[in-house]
Amino acid sequence: MELFTPDFGLIFWMFVSFAVLFILLWxxxxxxxxxxxxxxxxxxxxxxxxxxxxxxxxxxxxxxxDKYIADARRQQAELLREADKMKTQIIEEAREAAQKEAxxxxxxxxxxxxxxxxxxxxxxxxxxxxxxxxxxxxVVRNQLADEKAQTKLVNTLLxxxxxxx
Amino acid sequence: MKKVFLIWAVLLLAFVMPxxxxxxxxxxxxxxxxxxxxxxxxGYGWEVPFSHHHRIPLPIIVCDNDGAWHCFMSSRVAHxxxxxxxxxxxxxxxxxxxxxxxxxxxxxxxxxxxxxxNVLALFISVFVVLLCxxxxxxxxxxxxxxxxxxxxxAIEALISFVYDGVIKSTLKENARRFAPYxxxxxxxxxxxxxxxxxxxxxxxxxLTGNVAVTLVLATLTFLVTNIFGxxxxxxxxxxxxxxxxxxxxxxxxxxxxxxxMFTKPAAxxxxxxxNMMGGHMIVIAxxxxxxxxxxxxxxxxxxxxxxxxxxxxxxxLIDVLVSFIQAYxxxxxxxxxxxxxxxxxxxEEHHDE
Numbered sequence: 001m002e003l004f005t006p007d008f009g010l011i012f013w014m015f016v017s018f019a020v021l022f023i024l025l026w027x028x029x030x031x032x033x034x035x036x037x038x039x040x041x042x043x044x045x046x047x048x049x050x051x052x053x054x055x056x057x058x059x060x061x062x063x064x065x066d067k068y069i070a071d072a073r074r075q076q077a078e079l080l081r082e083a084d085k086m087k088t089q090i091i092e093e094a095r096e097a098a099q100k101e102a103x104x105x106x107x108x109x110x111x112x113x114x115x116x117x118x119x120x121x122x123x124x125x126x127x128x129x130x131x132x133x134x135x136x137x138x139v140v141r142n143q144l145a146d147e148k149a150q151t152k153l154v155n156t157l158l159x160x161x162x163x164x165x
Numbered sequence: 166m167k168k169v170f171l172i173w174a175v176l177l178l179a180f181v182m183p184x185x186x187x188x189x190x191x192x193x194x195x196x197x198x199x200x201x202x203x204x205x206x207x208g209y210g211w212e213v214p215f216s217h218h219h220r221i222p223l224p225i226i227v228c229d230n231d232g233a234w235h236c237f238m239s240s241r242v243a244h245x246x247x248x249x250x251x252x253x254x255x256x257x258x259x260x261x262x263x264x265x266x267x268x269x270x271x272x273x274x275x276x277x278x279x280x281x282x283n284v285l286a287l288f289i290s291v292f293v294v295l296l297c298x299x300x301x302x303x304x305x306x307x308x309x310x311x312x313x314x315x316x317x318x319a320i321e322a323l324i325s326f327v328y329d330g331v332i333k334s335t336l337k338e339n340a341r342r343f344a345p346y347x348x349x350x351x352x353x354x355x356x357x358x359x360x361x362x363x364x365x366x367x368x369x370x371x372l373t374g375n376v377a378v379t380l381v382l383a384t385l386t387f388l389v390t391n392i393f394g395x396x397x398x399x400x401x402x403x404x405x406x407x408x409x410x411x412x413x414x415x416x417x418x419x420x421x422x423x424x425x426m427f428t429k430p431a432a433x434x435x436x437x438x439x440n441m442m443g444g445h446m447i448v449i450a451x452x453x454x455x456x457x458x459x460x461x462x463x464x465x466x467x468x469x470x471x472x473x474x475x476x477x478x479x480x481x482l483i484d485v486l487v488s489f490i491q492a493y494x495x496x497x498x499x500x501x502x503x504x505x506x507x508x509x510x511x512x513e514e515h516h517d518e
Contacts, residue, residue: 006377036305
């Protein structure tokens with residue numbers, strides 16, 4: 001039976017055909033395809049990895065940005081608070097300085113008033129004493145008995161007036 | 166509407182076909198067995214549909230006893246004619262083959278390298294495989310990382326299915342070394358199987374159902390297995406790890422192992438050959454039923470025709486599946502045989518722990 005007894009011609013041609021097919025595909029077919037599939041798989045893996053990294057970084061960046069914003073807010077609040085404090089402090093200091101200055105001026109005024117009052121008092125006293133002497137001399141012109149006793153009397157009287165003041 | 170048309174077509178086929186066919190075959194007895202084996206076998210010409218007399222002529226290349234080559238078209242020796250001293254034997258040992266007569270007048274078989282129907286089908290298969298695979302290769306060269314679509318994508322999917330599913334998972338780090346051979350085997354067998362199922366010209370040759378074809382493929386697997394076999398593989402054959410009595414005075418185990426070396430490719434040969442031939446035979450036998458029942462009247466013949474056609478289509482669809490499965494199984498078994506011969510002792514020890 002032909003089917004079960006291999007024919008030499010067919011074996012020969014089968015071998016030749018397979019050899020040609022194998023050599024052609026070995027040289028130009030399979031390596032290109034298998035390398036292509038492998039490198040494409042690598043590329044896809046890398047792409048996925050890259051995308052994952054990018055997503056992670058993006059999430060991270062958002063977090064960081066939020067942190068920076070919060071930081072900035074806090075700093076801003078702090079600055080404002082400090083500025084407020086400084087403002088009140090400056091006002092306080094200014095007020096104190098003004099008070100001091102005012103005190104000084106007032107003190108100086110008091111001293112000068114005191115002085116002028118004393119001077120005025122002295123003048124007044126001198127004038128009063130002269131006046132009194134005048135008066136007294138006018139009084140005493142009538143009774144020039146004891147001038148000395150009279151002056152003494154006048155002085156005591158003036159002292160009394162002073163004490164009353 | 167479509168359904169009505171289909172029913173009409175089937176009825177028409179059922180009542181017209183058998184009558185015309187029985188009329189045409191009235192001349193002689195139907196030789197069922199011969200017809201079946203004629204369709205399964207090889208031939209010096211390719212049948213054309215609807216004609217028993219015309220064939221596509223193919224070149225016959227023979228070398229006679231004197232060592233001279235003769236080359237002529239098969240149409241020269243068709244219908245019992247003789248050309249250049251060669252003719253197709255009508256009976257005897259070389260029935261259906263080109264034979265010549267030597268000086269004594271006895272029939273002899275010349276060395277026959279004719280481009281027969283099967284050989285031409287082989288060439289067509291090679292061409293189809295080259296076209297398919299190189300189109301994928303061209304895509305990879307031109308488009309780089311882009312994924313192919315449509316036909317090229319389908320072929321690439323098949324390639325990676327076989328490579329990842331069978332070759333890589335079995336051969337591991339050696340996969341790249343043997344992938345070209347195994348992938349070529351797979352695609353060659355697959356295309357030959359499928360072309361065999363097409364009934365008119367470019368196909369129809371019962372290639373993988375011919376023992377010569379499967380024998381060559383199995384022999385190649387045998388050669389690849391043994392040429393690239395590791396030291397451990399050869400040690401396992403001639404001095405396996407069995408009690409000394411089993412291998413020393415009488416080398417029982419080595420004999421069994423050497424016998425096993427040859428049964429593997431033999432199993433490959435017969436499996437593919439028998440599967441594909443069986444499929445073809447069933448389809449032809451189912452078709453022949455129509456002609457067997459044709460003389461029994463229109464009703465019987467019509468019913469047989471419908472049933473036969475339905476079963477034939479069903480069997481052809483199964484054969485499409487079988488075509489793939491057999492190509493896959495041949496590749497898988499070849500991969501396993503090669504992988505078994507690649508094992509090294511280090512791996513084995515590791516495995517035992």
